[in-house]
Amino acid sequence: MTSIAQAPSLKSQAPFDVAKIRADFPILSEIVHGKPLVYLDSANTSQKPLSVIKATDDYYRHANANIHRATHLLSERATALYEGARAKAAKFLNAAETQTIVLTKGTTDGINLVAQSYGRSVLKPGDEIVLSWLEHHSNIVPWQLIAEQTGATIKVVSINDRGELDLDDYARLLSSRTKIVAVGHVSNALGTINPIKSMIAQAHAAGAVVLVDGAQAAPHLVIDVRDLDCDFYVLSSHKMFGPTGTGVLYGRRQLLDAMPPYQGGGDMISNVTFEKTLYNQLPYKFEAGTPNIAGVAGFGAAIDYLTSIDRQAALAHEDDVLDYATKQVREIAGVRIIGEARHKTGVLSFLIEGVHPHDAGTILDQQGIAVRTGQHCAQPVMDKFCIPATIRASLAIYNTREDIDSLVGGLLKVKEVFA
Amino acid sequence: MNELNDLYQEVILDHNRRPHNFRVIDNANAKQEGYNPLCGDRLTLYLKLDGDVINDVAFQGTGCAISKASASLMTDALKGKTVKEARDLFEQFHGMITSTPGTPVDDLGKLSVFAGVREFPTRIKCASLAWHTMKAAVAHEGDAPVSTE
Numbered sequence: 001m002t003s004i005a006q007a008p009s010l011k012s013q014a015p016f017d018v019a020k021i022r023a024d025f026p027i028l029s030e031i032v033h034g035k036p037l038v039y040l041d042s043a044n045t046s047q048k049p050l051s052v053i054k055a056t057d058d059y060y061r062h063a064n065a066n067i068h069r070a071t072h073l074l075s076e077r078a079t080a081l082y083e084g085a086r087a088k089a090a091k092f093l094n095a096a097e098t099q100t101i102v103l104t105k106g107t108t109d110g111i112n113l114v115a116q117s118y119g120r121s122v123l124k125p126g127d128e129i130v131l132s133w134l135e136h137h138s139n140i141v142p143w144q145l146i147a148e149q150t151g152a153t154i155k156v157v158s159i160n161d162r163g164e165l166d167l168d169d170y171a172r173l174l175s176s177r178t179k180i181v182a183v184g185h186v187s188n189a190l191g192t193i194n195p196i197k198s199m200i201a202q203a204h205a206a207g208a209v210v211l212v213d214g215a216q217a218a219p220h221l222v223i224d225v226r227d228l229d230c231d232f233y234v235l236s237s238h239k240m241f242g243p244t245g246t247g248v249l250y251g252r253r254q255l256l257d258a259m260p261p262y263q264g265g266g267d268m269i270s271n272v273t274f275e276k277t278l279y280n281q282l283p284y285k286f287e288a289g290t291p292n293i294a295g296v297a298g299f300g301a302a303i304d305y306l307t308s309i310d311r312q313a314a315l316a317h318e319d320d321v322l323d324y325a326t327k328q329v330r331e332i333a334g335v336r337i338i339g340e341a342r343h344k345t346g347v348l349s350f351l352i353e354g355v356h357p358h359d360a361g362t363i364l365d366q367q368g369i370a371v372r373t374g375q376h377c378a379q380p381v382m383d384k385f386c387i388p389a390t391i392r393a394s395l396a397i398y399n400t401r402e403d404i405d406s407l408v409g410g411l412l413k414v415k416e417v418f419a
Numbered sequence: 420m421n422e423l424n425d426l427y428q429e430v431i432l433d434h435n436r437r438p439h440n441f442r443v444i445d446n447a448n449a450k451q452e453g454y455n456p457l458c459g460d461r462l463t464l465y466l467k468l469d470g471d472v473i474n475d476v477a478f479q480g481t482g483c484a485i486s487k488a489s490a491s492l493m494t495d496a497l498k499g500k501t502v503k504e505a506r507d508l509f510e511q512f513h514g515m516i517t518s519t520p521g522t523p524v525d526d527l528g529k530l531s532v533f534a535g536v537r538e539f540p541t542r543i544k545c546a547s548l549a550w551h552t553m554k555a556a557v558a559h560e561g562d563a564p565v566s567t568e
Contacts, residue, residue, distance in 0.1 A: 356483035358458055359427070362539060366423045374458045388459040388481050417427050418484075 016313040022398050024049040024305075035368025038406045043188050043347055043394030044372050045238045046219055048298070052242055055081075055301035056294045063297075066290055068267060078293055085300030086283070089248045092303050093233060094224040099282040100256060102249040103296055107215040108138040110234030110249035111182070113286060114211050115142040117259040118232075119180060125151030128177045130208070132157040132165055133384050134187040134194070137377040139213045143182060152179070159384060163190040163339035170199065174206040181210045185217035189378035189392070190339025191322075191347025193221070197228050204229070209255065215239050215247075219396060220318060220345045222311050225250050237295065241396075242302030246295040249286070256282050263288040314397045318346060321395055325404045329393075332411055338390050349376075349390040352411065355418045357389040363417055364391075364410045371407075425535030426542070427484065434488035439495050440477040453480075453552030455544055460486045464552045471501045476553075483545050485536065490549035492529055502557045509550050516546050 022028050025047045030037040039047060059081060065074035067082045082103075090098040104110045123129070129143050129152055147154050155178075157170045165183075174181075181203040186193050200210045211232040214223060218235040225233050232255070236247040251259075261268055261279055265288030271278040279285045325348050329335055334353035352360060361373035372392045375382050382388060393407055444465035453462045462480030466473060476494045480487075493512075497505050508527075515524045516536045524534050536546045 356487075358460075358483035358542070358545065359485070362426065362542060363423060379459075382459065388461070417423070418432065 016310065016317040018317060018398065018400055021309070022400075024051070025398055026050055026053070028398060032368045032370075033366050038367075038369040038403050038410075040393040040395065040399065040403060040407060041370045041372050042219070042396035042399075043191075043216060043239070043376075043392065045244065046241050046396050047398065048241055048243070048302070049305050051305055052298045052301045056243060056298040059294045059297040064294075067293060068284075081297040081300060082291070082293055085296045085303070088300050088303040088307075089250075092223070092307065093248070093250050094226050095250050096226060097253060100251055100253050102251065102256070102283040102286045103291060104234070104247045104249050104286075105245055105292070106236040106238065106247035107213060107234045108142075108236075110232075110247060111139055111211065111213065112142045113249055113262045114232050114234075114251070115146040117262045117286075118209070118255060119143070119146040119152075120150065121259060122179055123147070123150035123152040126177060127152040127179045128155050128173075128175070129153070130155045130157060130170070130173050130178055130181045130183075130203075132170075132183050132194075133159045133380050134163070134165065134190065134192060135182070135184055135378070135380070136188050136213065136215070137379070139182055139184060140380070143180075156380075157183075159381075162341050163187065163192050163381075164341045165192075165194055165199075167195070167199075171202065174202060174208065176207060178203065178206050178208040181208050182213065183210070184213040184215075185223075186214075186220065186345055187339070187341075187378075187381070188216045188347070189376040189381045189390070190341065190349055191216075191344040191394075192339060192341035193217075193343040193345055195343075196230070200228055200230050209252075216346065219306075220315060231255055237299040237302060240302055241305055242299040243292075243295040245292045246299050253282070256286075259286075261285050261288070265289040309397070315345075318395055318397060318399070321399050321401060321404060322346065322348065324401050325393060325395070325407070328404055328408050329411070332408065332415070334415070335411075338385055338387065346395045348393045348395075350393075351387060351390055352414065355414055357391045359418070360391050360411070360414045363414045364407070367406070367410045367413060369407055369410045422535070422538040426539055428532045428535065430492075430529065430532045431484060431488040434491040435484035438478075438487050438491035440491065441479060442477045443479060444475055444477050447475075449556045451552050451556035453548050453555075455482075455486075455548055458483070458545070460545060460548055462486070462490055462549060462552060464490075464549065464556055466553075466556055468502070468557075471503070473497050473500050473502070473505060478549065482548065485533075485542055485545040486548050489533060489546045492532070493549045493553065496528070496530055497553065505553060505557060509554050512550055513547060516543050 027047050063077035065078045067079045086101050087098050090101045155173045158166045203210045209231040212230045214235040219240040231252045233250040238244040268288040270280045336351045338349040357373035374389045447465035449466035451464045460482035465477045467475035476497045478490045520537050533546050
C-alpha cells in the first residue's frame with residue numbers, strides 16, 4: 001500500500017534509469033556485423049519502443065478499418081485510435097484545441113502544406129520569406145517552390161562560426177515585406193537550439209507569421225506552442241520514437257480556418273456536387289484520403305511513451321552524454337568539431353583530418369556503430385563551413401556513455417586504417 | 420574485419436593519399452562533371468582525345484577514399500585506350516563491383532582491388548562515380564559519323 005502513496009515522489013526524484021529505457025527498445029539488442037549495435041543515428045530516425053511496435057500490430061489485429069466512414073465496430077475502434085492520437089498530440093504541444101492539430105505524413109508534408117496553402121494565399125511579388133542557413137532542405141525547397149510561383153523572394157539569416165543564428169542579421173532582415181519566417185527549433189546537422197520564442201516575438205512585431213520546424217526538437221525538448229506563440233509548428237512521428245509516414249502540423253485556428261485545402265479527396269469534404277463542393281471543418285479540411293492509420297496509432301503510443309517518462313531527467317541524461325561525447329571525441333588528434341553552439345541538443349558533428357566521413361562511416365559500421373555521414377540534407381550548412389560532409393553522431397534517451405566509448409574506440413580504428 | 424581489409428587495400432589507401440593524374444588538362448577536348456548529391460562527392464574529369472584514342476586523362480575533385488582511388492586508378496588504366504575499349508572496361512568494372520560476393524571475377528589488373536566493394540553495397544556509387552563520369556564524357560565520341568545516305 002505504501003508503494004502507491006510513494007509512487008509520485010519516487011518518480012520525480014529517481015535518477016534517470018537508462019537501462020530500463022533501453023529494455024523498452026528491442027532493436028538495441030541487435031547484433032550487426034557480429035557486434036552489438038551502437039545506434040548513434042537518432043536524428044536521422046529514432047528507434048521504436050515495444051509499446052509503439054505493439055500499437056501498430058494491435059491496430060492491424062483488432063481494429064483495422066477505415067476511419068470516419070463506416071458504422072461498424074472496427075471502424076469505431078480505428079477512429080478512436082486515430083482521433084485519440086490527435087488529442088494526445090494536442091496535449092503534447094499544449095495546443096488549446098484538438099482541431100488545430102492536422103495529422104500529416106510528417107514534417108516535410110506539413111511545411112509543404114503551409115507553403116502551398118497559406119503561402120499561396122498571402123504571398124505577392126516583392127514579399128519576403130525569411131529562412132536561415134541552418135535549415136534542413138525540407139524547410140528550404142518548399143519555400144523556393146512557392147517563391148517561384150508567387151514572385152516572393154527568400155532572405156536567409158546567416159550563422160556564426162559556432163553554428164548559431166546571427167540574431168543581428170535576423171533583426172536586419174525583418175521588415176514590413178516579411179510575410180513568413182520559417183525556422184528550425186533545433187538544427188539537424190549541428191544540434192543548435194535556436195532562440196525561437198524571442199524570434200517569434202520579433203517576427204510578429206514585423207507583421208510576419210512564423211512556422212517552426214520542430215522535427216529535431218520533439219524527441220528532446222518540451223514544446224509549448226502557446227508559450228512560444230508560434231503560428232505553425234510541424235514535427236515528425238518517426239524522430240520521436242513513433243512510426244514513419246506520419247506527423248503533425250499545429251496551426252493557429254484563425255490561420256487554418258482561412259486557408260484553402262491543400263489536397264482534394266475523400267474525408268476533406270462535407271458536400272460534393274459538380275456545381276460546388278463544400279469543404280469539411282478543421283482539421284479534416286487538410287486530411288484528404290485514407291491516412292496512415294496504423295502509423296498514427298503507433299504515433300499515439302509514442303506520445304504516451306514520451307509523456308510517461310520524466311522529460312527533464314531524460315534531457316539532463318542526454319545533455320550529460322552529449323557533453324561526454326564532445327569531450328571524448330575532441331581529445332582524438334585531428335578531430336574538428338563542427339557546430340559548437342552554446343545551446344545544443346542531441347548532435348555531435350565532426351571531421352577527422354585526412355579521412356573522408358564516408359570512409360569513417362563504413363569502418364564504424366563494421367564495428368556495429370551506426371552514425372550518419374554526409375551532408376545531412378543541409379547542404380547550405382556544409383557550404384558555410386566549406387566542408388563537403390561531416391560524421392554525425394546523434395543521440396536519444398537510450399544512449400549511454402558506454403555508446404560514446406564504443407564510438408571513440410571505433411574512431412581510433414578508423415585512424416588506424418588511414419594511418 | 421576481413422571485409423574491411425578487402426575494401427581498404429593498401430593500393431586504394433595509397434591512391435587516396437597520392438592520387439595519380441590529379442590535375443587539370445588545359446587543352447582537354449572533353450570535360451565532364453560528376454556529382455553524387457547524396458554524399459557530396461564531386462569530380463571533374465578531363466580527357467585529351469586524339470581521334471578515337473585517349474591520349475591523356477586526368478581529374479580533380481573531392482570525395483571519399485574509394486571514389487578518389489577509383490578515379491586515380493581509372494585514369495591510369497584509360498591512357499592509350501580507344502573510346503570503345505574504355506566503354507568495354509566500364510562494363511567489366513561495373514560488372515565486377517556489382518557481382519555477388521564470393522563469385523569469381525575477371526582479372527582487371529590493378530582495378531581488381533575494387534572487387535572488395537561488392538561486400539559494401541552502399542559504397543558501389545563511390546567506386547563507380549569516376550566511371551560514370553567517363554562514360555558521359557565520351558557519350559558522343561567514337562560514334563559512327565552521321566550518315567546522310
